[in-house]
Amino acid sequence: MKILVSTAGRHGATDSLGRELARVFEHSGGDVDLRAPASVACVDDYDALVIGSAVYSDRWVPAAKALVDRVSRSEHPPVWLFSCGPLHSSDRPVNVTSDAAHAASVLHATAHRTFPGKLDPERLSAGERQIFENSGAVAGDFRDWVLVCNWAREILACLTAGTPGS
Numbered sequence: 014m015k016i017l018v019s020t021a022g023r024h025g026a027t028d029s030l031g032r033e034l035a036r037v038f039e040h041s042g043g044d045v046d047l048r049a050p051a052s053v054a055c056v057d058d059y060d061a062l063v064i065g066s067a068v069y070s071d072r073w074v075p076a077a078k079a080l081v082d083r084v085s086r087s088e089h090p091p092v093w094l095f096s097c098g099p100l101h102s103s104d105r106p107v108n109v110t111s112d113a114a115h116a117a118s119v120l121h122a123t124a125h126r127t128f129p130g131k132l133d134p135e136r137l138s139a140g141e142r143q144i145f146e147n148s149g150a151v152a153g154d155f156r157d158w159v160l161v162c163n164w165a166r167e168i169l170a171c172l173t174a175g176t177p178g179s
């Protein structure tokens with residue numbers, strides 16, 4: 014089972030979720046490629062694609078959107094999508110951005126999930142810090158590894174059963 018995991022963000026949280034998905038896939042015997050979107054050329058060899066993007070001001074990052082566009086232009090294996098964004102998931106609605114909805118539509122994605130992310134104010138650019146300070150969002154590490162691992166297992170179960178549908 015050959016799986017491509019390709020993620021894009023600005024400060025590492027989205028990539029860390031991608032690495033965790035890859036770890037679970039590999040632990041279960043999957044043959045996993047972990048690649049930045051810009052380095053993905055051809056997806057013909059894969060049994061599944063997992064594409065993830067950080068969310069900034071309700072948008073996916075450009076590199077992830079560009080990958081979605083490239084992949085959507087030809088035949089491709091089943092696709093799972095995730096967004097990394099909400100910083101305190103318990104009291105905010107899950108956000109499905111227009112970019113995620115577009116990606117799900119053009120790739121006929123099997124599923125899209127939104128996972129809590131991480132925000133360290135010290136790592137932000139001046140512009141990002143201004144947006145963050147005006148947003149009322151709370152800084153911290155809200156990544157939920159159990160959620161991420163469980164989703165990886167759901168994807169594997171679908172692939173093994175040959176019935177993508179999670």
Ligand SMILES: Cc1cc2nc3c(=O)[nH]c(=O)nc-3n(C[C@H](O)[C@H](O)[C@H](O)COP(=O)(O)O)c2cc1C
Nearest residue numbers: 022023024025026027067069070071098099130131
């Ligand atoms: C300037 C700024 C804008 C953000 N906008 C959103 C947003 O619109 N929706 C959201 O869910 N999270 C938003 N976030 C939170 C980020 O998506 C979160 O920190 C994420 O984990 C970043 O991933 P990365 O480290 O891979 O870049 C924002 C964070 C910053 C700093």
